[in-house]
Amino acid sequence: MTASLNTSPNLDDCDKVYEALINAHNDLSDDESSKLNARLILLLINHIGDEDVIMEAIMAAKTTSKSV
Amino acid sequence: MSFDGIPVYKKKTYKKAPELSRSSTKRRPFVVVGSGPIGLALALFMAKKGHEVLILTAFDFIPAGSKGICYSKEALDIFDQLGIGKRIVDKGVIWNVGKVFWGDSPDPVYQFDMLPVKNQKNPGFVNIQQYYVEDYLVDALEAMENVEIRWGHAVTDLDVSGTYARLNIHTEDGDYELDTDYVLACDGSKSTIRHLMGLDFEGRIFEDSFLIADVKFKQSRPSERWFWFDPPFNRGRTALLHKQPDDIWRLDFQIGWDADREQAIKTENLAPYIKGMLGDGVEYQEDWLSVYTFQCRRMKNFVHGRVIFAGDAAHQVSPFGARGANSGLPDVQNLSWKLDLVLRGDAPKSLLQSYDIERTRGADENILNSSRSTDFITPKSKNSTLFRDAVLELASEYEFARPLVNSGRLSAPTPCYDSPIATMDEEEFPCGPRPGDICPDAPIERDGKAAWLLESLPDGFCLLHIGEQELASDLPVLALPCEGLVAERYGSNMSYLVRPDNIVAARWRNPEPKQIMQAYAKATAQDGA
């Protein structure tokens, strides 16, 4: 399989983007936060648009969890 | 009028079996068990091909519950082949548009069209009560001399240990036995025959229940499918509204797994739902009330030697995609031509195996679609609900999220591209149906008159030829000029080998007669493969 999920650093200013992600959750209840994440994931997967990349990302996310 | 709690639409006449007064009986090539839409359609297909048809059915009536109401374009094309398509479309309510609402907003978050390819004879969907469909099928069968329907004859035992099958049949005058080469089991989701053979379903059962209220009222509303997530009149759950003929409307409310089913269908408990959906002032009469739960599962195999399953006896889906009867009908359209050839000795028995492969594949696709819809409608976890609601939220603002809204992916053909009897393409074609696909319809001209492609295809196997050059073949040919929508949908200078169920068996550009005969042999399992 051709690796299609880009797992190398890909952001010019990663600290800034990470900060924006965290700040988006400021003052939100756990519930609201979860909803925000759900909307964000849906927006991003549509933007990515490549089924293989998305499947790989799901697998990568599943298999890097410490608790499993 | 009702029987064992099942409401009766039309009483039929039970007759004593001749076998009860005669000692020896002749063995039949096949017997159809069940007079639901699937058994009746199978019987009619076989009768039209000239076979002696016997139908055994436990009921001595056509039941009144309207059950399946949405019939797809594919089903309508099948009804056309059976000669009752016009009656169904004339009586039915035509609809193509579905709308999805969320919460309190009167504007839909999403809207879809069930007939994306226009200019086909039949509409995307027709709504009609199931009892009309069964009644029309029975009328057509009763008009034929080679058909016998035994109302009130229930199969109670089955012996398949010998070289043929022996059925035990219970009637009010006593039990009798009947021998047959093939048992065509169309005896519904609780199939006696499946149980007698110790066979079961594999798949999922969903823990939810839905209340159906078929009610009669006069209101001018568009003929559209309306679906609500979280409406004010059924908070946190779903609802569905559909139009049927005779001013009857199908209202469907999700009521949850723990709901008290007896209570739910009481007039006083039903009223708030109905008024919530249709307005306080609505005056209505109850026509048919029922609570249903559902499962998405199928038998591992549909062909078990002399016993062949079709329809709900073989597979079940949630009603959200209207994939029940709509998938049983292609089962019997597929099975009937194969069984016909086998009984005539024109094809080996192994042809029936392709029915198993093609239709279990079809059932898988229906189960997949209907399970996905169900997971959207009845999310199984907090996170699943979270994503579902996020989709609905985004859908009101962003176009991308609208197709994700899944209120039921309505029945569509289930092509089988790797069928053992299909001949794969040897070159690339820019357009047109692939081997395994069902033929699209198109307007054509025949003898100077407007006609439709599908209804013009000759019976049995045939060649559909789009091109100027003549095509020589022993098979009947429908030759059409390279123009208009036919050329757009099928390509130019193309020849298609079309099966009796309108599925493409092979296609070429300028085929040799030998290629055609090879593909025909393969399609009828005579290639020794």
Ligand SMILES: Cc1cc2nc3c(=O)[nH]c(=O)nc-3n(C[C@H](O)[C@H](O)[C@H](O)COP(=O)(O)OP(=O)(O)OC[C@H]3O[C@@H](n4cnc5c(N)ncnc54)[C@H](O)[C@@H]3O)c2cc1C
């Ligand atoms: C609420 C609801 C809504 C639905 N909506 C749709 C829809 O919109 N579109 C759609 O396509 N489908 C729909 N369906 C599904 C559809 O109703 C079924 O798929 C369809 O009835 C299946 O037909 P069948 O002939 O396989 O079985 P059935 O209709 O169940 O018929 C079984 C037959 O077998 C006979 N029988 C049973 N046991 C024996 C025995 N031992 N001996 C002899 N005879 C026997 C019975 O008398 C009966 O005639 C819906 C179903 C429900 C419940």
